[in-house]
Amino acid sequence: MPASNTPSYVLRYFAATGIAETSRLLLTASNVDWTEEHPEWPQAKADQPFGRLPVLLESDGSSGSEYVLSESPTIERYLARKHGFIPNDLQLASRQEEIRDQQRDVFQAFLNVRKFEGEAKQEALKAYHNLVDKMFEVHSRILRENGNNGFHFGNDISFVDLGALALVRTIIDMDGGKLEQERSKYLAENLTPEFKKLVETLESNPKLQAHISETKILSLVSSA
Numbered sequence: 359m360p361a362s363n364t365p366s367y368v369l370r371y372f373a374a375t376g377i378a379e380t381s382r383l384l385l386t387a388s389n390v391d392w393t394e395e396h397p398e399w400p401q402a403k404a405d406q407p408f409g410r411l412p413v414l415l416e417s418d419g420s421s422g423s424e425y426v427l428s429e430s431p432t433i434e435r436y437l438a439r440k441h442g443f444i445p446n447d448l449q450l451a452s453r454q455e456e457i458r459d460q461q462r463d464v465f466q467a468f469l470n471v472r473k474f475e476g477e478a479k480q481e482a483l484k485a486y487h488n489l490v491d492k493m494f495e496v497h498s499r500i501l502r503e504n505g506n507n508g509f510h511f512g513n514d515i516s517f518v519d520l521g522a523l524a525l526v527r528t529i530i531d532m533d534g535g536k537l538e539q540e541r542s543k544y545l546a547e548n549l550t551p552e553f554k555k556l557v558e559t560l561e562s563n564p565k566l567q568a569h570i571s572e573t574k575i576l577s578l579v580s581s582a
């Protein structure tokens with residue numbers, strides 16, 4: 359039998375949503391053969407190209423070669439391009455990458471709140487709220503302009519769609535999964551109808567079931 363040239367992947371990360379969730383969703387939506395590996399830490403640190411995770415390992419079925427890639431934004435873009443979630447057109451592609459980078463800033467602002475106490479914490483919270491508000495404003499406009507069909511662009515899943523779902527999932531998960539904490543509560547309470555439709559559309563999409571069926575967030579955010 360001829361060797362298949364279909365790639366298979368290992369996503370090496372910790373057993374947490376963290377900065378790997380968009381890549382998990384991309385791998386799941388691509389319907390490729392992939393597994394997740396949770397190495398012993400810090401024992402496995404020295405074995406990683408830059409000493410940190412996530413790391414993506416891609417095996418090419420035909421040649422037997424392995425491609426190893428670090429940096430979560432690079433891994434995401436590599437998978438998104440390779441499996442058709444970022445268009446070839448440079449301007450359309452940059453638009454998606456721009457929005458995804460903004461989502462990353464929201465996540466960073468979410469993490470920053472933990473670093474402070476007292477007045478500084480209130481400032482960090484305000485910065486997080488401002489970015490969340492702007493994100494929902496921009497996403498909702500794009501979703502409306504696309505006919506409010508639950509996708510940002512066209513009629514199928516894009517990089518931005520998956521980044522948006524991953525961000526909400528990660529914030530809720532890292533805040534304890536119950537919307538009782540200030541940051542995830544704020545996110546859920548300010549979710550716009552357009553953004554809810556996006557979450558609903560993605561969570562019911564058959565391409566994503568393998569990863570999200572156990573941990574849907576729609577019912578959680580809808581009741582907020």
Ligand SMILES: N[C@@H](CCC(=O)N[C@@H](CS)C(=O)NCC(=O)O)C(=O)O
Pocket residue numbers: 376377400403409410411412428429430431
């Ligand atoms: N810029 C890197 C940051 C990677 C990173 O900070 N990874 C953390 C987990 S979220 C890590 O490996 N921590 C363990 C360590 O530094 O020993 C990326 O986006 O992939």
